[in-house]
Amino acid sequence: MSSAATTAPSVDKVDGFSRKSVRKARQKRAQSSSQFRSQDKPIELVQLPLLKDVSAQEQPELFLKKLQQCCTLFDFMETLSDLKMKEYKRSTLNELVDYVTLSRGYLTEQTYPEVVKMVSCNIFRTLPPSDSNEFDPEEDEPMLEASWPHLQLVYEFFIRFLESQEFQPSVAKKYIDQKFVLQLLELFDSEDPRERDCLKTVLHRIYGKFLGLRAFIRKQINNIFLCFVFETEHFNGVAELLEILGSIINGFALPLKAEHKQFLVKVLLPLHTVRSLSLFHAQLAYCIVQFLEKDPTLTEPVIRGLLKFWPKTCSQKEVMFLGELEEILDVIEPTQFVKIQELLFKQISRCVSSPHFQVAERALYYWNNEYIMSLIEENSSVILPIMFASLYRISKEHWNPAISALIYNVLKAFMEMNSALFDELAANYKSDRQRERKKDKEREDLWRKLEELELRRGVQNNRNDIEGE
């Protein structure tokens, strides 16, 4: 119950002395479930014979009866109630799992609604409130679903059912409809990673088998992501959904539809802005690269998007961005590279001179990548002037000796690449600096004059107002 494991009280957060590690130590194993309102009466289920003990003709009916029995829900927050019946349901579910895996000819048309009903009864529920407002998935233990002993078997049963050779989507689509899928998608917010894993398989199978639901599923995932990015910043299943999308994108036909391009630019790219990026960055980067491998002309908008959302204060995120950018550069076509090289290397030159050594280091590692090196070499006349000032300055100033050493190597590489340009830039370094400083001063002057003007104008306007009256 959430009460047992609530986090430090709000007073603590204000005074700044709460330490996550301390909080964690106090936390008990968190389990929760929002499925139940208190039940008064104990639950009684009539024990049915095993399926294998009855004749083949009787099996379908018994199967239906067992499905109906499994619609009964138990309160797992009460660890001691209905123990016998909980065990009975568990063994029945186990039997059902085996039955759909091994039997043939059990799937009659009337089975479908019963199966879907049983699954819906068990899995669709309002997720319980999160343990703390600021659940940090990297630090905090996830809250586990209390009814997992049953839930797990229901998921397993459903997956076997969907994968069964006799399964006919044309019949099932009456029951597995948009509403069903929508509820399924909402469950991806579950804090329990085991449940999200099952859901991932379920959704993947449904996407594969129900062609009519595909566009709907994609649209709803869009909505979940947009809400996550722009409204709540809270959704536990982003990584899982991206994983499914990774395989969906893989199957897109060429040329890409406008809908898919919009998804890339308006949904996937903004996902980079979310605070908890680290939890799904690998899957996100995979999706992005999948898109670019499908259609290289998307490279420019993608890189522009990344530059727009480039982290300004969070160094950890910056390192992730640099990692993703390298993945993109690994597959970039030289013609595309030329289009964005200026913007790109302006950012890289800022990263290289970052005072955070991990950021600088990650950016400087690009020079160890042979393909990127070849691109830089081909375009050294453009890139070198952009990079030079930062590199030159940092080579003398950076506090971290490892970075200085890396910078030295990069400068050396540039020198070997285009020594004439390098010498020229080195010779002009000082005068360029001076010119920049002069420009800054001119800007200041401009603003100062403007402010004076504003003051004078203000006075003048006042006078005009008076005269006007």
Next chain:
Amino acid sequence: MAGAEGDDSLYPIAVLIDELRNEDVQLRLNSIKKLSTIALALGVERTRTELLPFLTDTIYDEDEVLLALAEQLGSFTVLVGGPEFVHCLLPPLESLATVEETVVRDKAVESLRKISQEHSPVDLEVHFVPLVKRLASGDWFTSRTSACGLFGVCYPRVSIMTHTFESTLITAVMHFRTLCSDDTPMVRRAASSKLGEFAKVLELDYVKSDIIPLFTALASDEQDSVRLLAVEAGVSIAALLPQEDLEDLVMPTLRQAAEDKSWRVRYMVADKFSELQKAVGPEITKNDLVPAFQNLLKDCEAEVRTAAANKVKVFCESLPEDSRETIIMTHILPCVKELVSDTNQHVKSALASVIMGLSTILGKDNTVEHLLPLFLVQLKDEYPEVRLNIISNLDCVNEVIGIRQLSQSLLPAIVELAEDAKWRVRLAIIEYMPLLAGQLGVEFFDEKLNSLCMAWLIDHVYAIREAATCNLMKLVEKFGAEWAQNTIVPKVLGMANDSNYLHRMTTLFCINALSEVCGQEITTKHMLPVVLKMSTDQVANVRFNVARCLQKIGPVLDSSALQAEVKPVLEKLATDQDMDVKYFALEAISGMYLFNLPTYIFSETFSFSSILFFFFSFSLSP
């Protein structure tokens, strides 16, 4: 405009626009923040013809720049030439209202709402209404979301005189209806949250015929995030409708919301309960809200119970007077009794913060019989916040039954809280000491609480020591100088010999606080010698606080003591090796000539030294 020539040629728009285009985001941001300066330099006409079109075209910038722009444009009316031209601002704001980033969009909508007020009714109809319609039928969800926030502001002011009024309104309702059934939940959420506002500007007939169906639909949306926003709309709508229509039009939906399967919706109902109560009136409250409230107090989710517990007092207060007591005693109190021993600390804490308020509603007898046992249970709760919330609200009970009743059971709880590990809890208790002291009387205080008050003086947290010092002053105000001389002054002065310099300084701070209330005799005879002796302390912080203390107590001393005893010491301190000691000694010397003035002149040095003090106490405390 008289000033529109001459100067402007010095600052060609190209230069300014160059600044707005600068590669460095920070510089662009700076320029945007000075946009009004630029506009002023350009004059109203060029602002309209050159600057605004430029801004409208450049809306692809960083969100931070866009946010600043959206904000600026909200107060640009004067700069484009006044209300007559305010519609020039619509195109850039319209683009900003379609941006993805929520904060930018919200700011653009805020600015649009602001400048809508500056439009004339005709301009509103010619320029603003079409904009709202365009946004409402935009392709991407962002523009439709923004549109939701604009219906409420533009229609009430469209001139009723114009013959198109009726049709304008009908299309508005039509557009809003489309937004309420939008296929993206983001837009439905926005519509749901603005439905109440829109309803308020419509005539009652429209509310009944058009808004109610929208409300009902949103309140049964498949997404709980939409349903929960409809709750608030429901409250606004209920407030608009006449009593006889409530039962048919909104109550079924609201009842359903109170039992929604999603705890978020139920939470929202609990959170809005007092507004709801006010909106539906006493009859419905008695028949419907009381059972609903009971259910919320017993909800299976702690979040919902917490929200409901927070409302217990307000709900009971606003019950119709004729049946208030019966309802509380038979329906609410049993639930409250259960909540007192809830498993969740937030629920108990929420209850503790309001439960004391019930005593004024129920009167003395009921309080003693029914509430007191509950207070006592909560006073012994395992969580300090619960106990603290009870203590912080003692005054309401005090008014009803007097504090003697509570004191026996109160005391152990107070002692325990006085030593709580959280300093904020200790601080809150200290703040109640003067109140308790006044009510319990001097004997009781000396016996039970005095030692606590003295213990706080050597707390390891500065804020506690400071509060304890202030507490002593208030106690002396209550009990008088004689009491002070006998009980606290000896103890305070004893600390001057403590080995910890922080405690020695506490002596000085206490003297600062006490000298005035204790009067000249005690100050001169007992306190001054101790202060003077401390001027040779080996810690510089103590010495400069001696200087400050002498300055502070100067006005209380007579002039012979000042001349004979204080002045030489200050003069010696003024030659101290330590810079700060010297500084404060000189301050004090120059202050001596002003002792007759009652105003406190050195407030600046005070804050400076408290910063210093903070620094030292943090770096040295264990």
